[in-house]
Amino acid sequence: MSSGASDAAAWSRIAEPARAASGHQAIEWARRRSPVLDGMVRRRLSDGSLEGRRVAVVVHLEAKTALLATVLADAGAVVVAAGSNPWSTRDDVAAALVERGIQVHATRGSTVEEWEKDLLAVADTGPEFIIDDGAELTIRMARDRPEQYAAVRGVSEETTTGVARLVQLHERDGLPMPAIAANDAKLKHLFDNRYGTGQSTVQAILQLTNLRLPGKRVVVVGYGWVGRGIATYCAGLGARVTAVEVDPVKALEAHTDGHDVADIAAALAAADIVITATGGLRAVSEGHAAALRDGVVLANAGHHDHEIDVPALRALAVAEEEVRPGVTQLDLDGKHVYVLAEGALVNIAGGLGHPIEIMDLSFSVQALGCHLLAAADASGEPLPPGVHDFPVELDDAIARAKLASRGISLDALDVSQTDTLSELFSGEEAS
Ligand code: NAI
DSSP, rough: OOOHHHHHHHHOBBGGGGHHHHHHHHHHHHHTTTTIIIIIIHHHHHHTTTTOEEEEEEEEOSSHHHHHHHHHTTTTTTEEEOOOOOSSSHHHHHHHHHHOOOOEEEEEEEEEHHHHHHHHHHHHHSSSEEEEEETTTHHHHHHHHHHHHHHOOOOEOSSHHHHHHHHHHTEEEEEEEEOEOOOGGGIIIIIIIIIIHHHHHHHHHHHHOOOOOOOOOEEOOSSSSHHHHHHHHHHHHOOEEEESSHHHHHHHHHHTTTEEOOOOOHHHOEEEEEEEESSSOOOGGGGGGGGGGGOOEEEEEEESTTOOHHHHHHHHHHHHEEEEEEEEEETTTTTEEEEEEGGHHHEEEEEEOOOOOHHHHHHHHHHHHHHHHHHHHHHHOOOEEEOOOOOOOHHHHHHHHHHHHOOOOOOOOOGGGOOOOOHHHOOOOOO
8 A cells, every 4th residue: 555545544534445446446437438527627737736735525425526536636636535415425436535545534324423523524634625515515614613714725616505505605704715616617507417417316216216207297396407407307208297496487497398387285296206406495394295195206306415304204204114225115194105315315325426428527617616726826816705607718628628529529600600790880791
């Protein structure tokens, strides 16, 4: 074992160091299918901006995330990793990262208390930059480690809920550093939230239940980017979709996309499968229990484990049993309700997570976001505190690199193809 690996092993908290081999295999499988992160992004990161900088990576700890951590470490960063949800950690991947000299604080299925302790262990390493998911580390550092928090030089945030939390922190005067809204990059939410979550959520539900979709009534609660993607995949596989929305424009969008739209009570009364994707809390709670049908399957794709209020439904249950791996049967007033993956993000905690090709885009955004923060910081002109957009030129660079990796080239408009006012006013031809 190298000295870096033995130091990492001494400082880490992981479950199964002996399983590193399959973790390395999974990371290598992801690497070979991530041409942008492993190519263009790697090259951009090699300019020395990240050399010796401490970077915390707190994202669902599985193979694609481990590749991101490895690329950052190869660029010279001192990387520490933890999971953004205790149910999504892969212990073999965590072990492989430690063998690569990266400190890890994560075990699959740890209690909320253990998980929070892991996040604070990461905070105690004094990260200068955070690649966060759901702002899980950032908000805990703001609350529990104010000294280390004040020293953070920048955050790059993965998801819708995390960006919303960072905006709230900023409004409370609680964000003393710049944060990049990686989620809002086109190359993130247009692909990851919509197609990545759409495919992987449906895949996970079918895998966990061994059911099929044709003819089933699927209720999607929340018709944002995630809900829209899930609805598209469900309809594509033959389900009849009802969208539940509180935003009238998005509800109309769902209707125009060809789905039924209803309020939650009416929708639940007909549902075979309910999938939440609201980014909020308690979209399905004890007040909805009476409306649930016998045999209904409940799955969550939003960031919070409490979109489906599993503790509240549990409190109403007279009995419960894990009837298949990842499927909990609750006996409610004479009917059975099936909760998938304990109400955690079903596609990640109960499935394989997003397709690798999608995370190649999302993690390219995250890596370039972190690089942007570090390069600005090193130049002596850091970005000002607050939540910043991801630069359009970086979005375009990622898209071009992805297209090039598929052998696709694009045309460029020449000036004669561009509509200009001068042509209209003077009748002159554009030169
Ligand atoms: P979004 O903001 O585009 O959409 C959420 C929608 O839910 C909004 O249209 C809102 O009006 C609606 N909504 C909120 N509460 C509702 C309620 N109680 N009933 C009905 N509608 C309600 O957000 P986006 O990007 O679709 O993300 C949704 C959640 O999924 C977030 O928590 C995000 O962090 C998470 N996410 C999960 C991923 C995964 O892999 N599972 C990937 C990407 C995002």
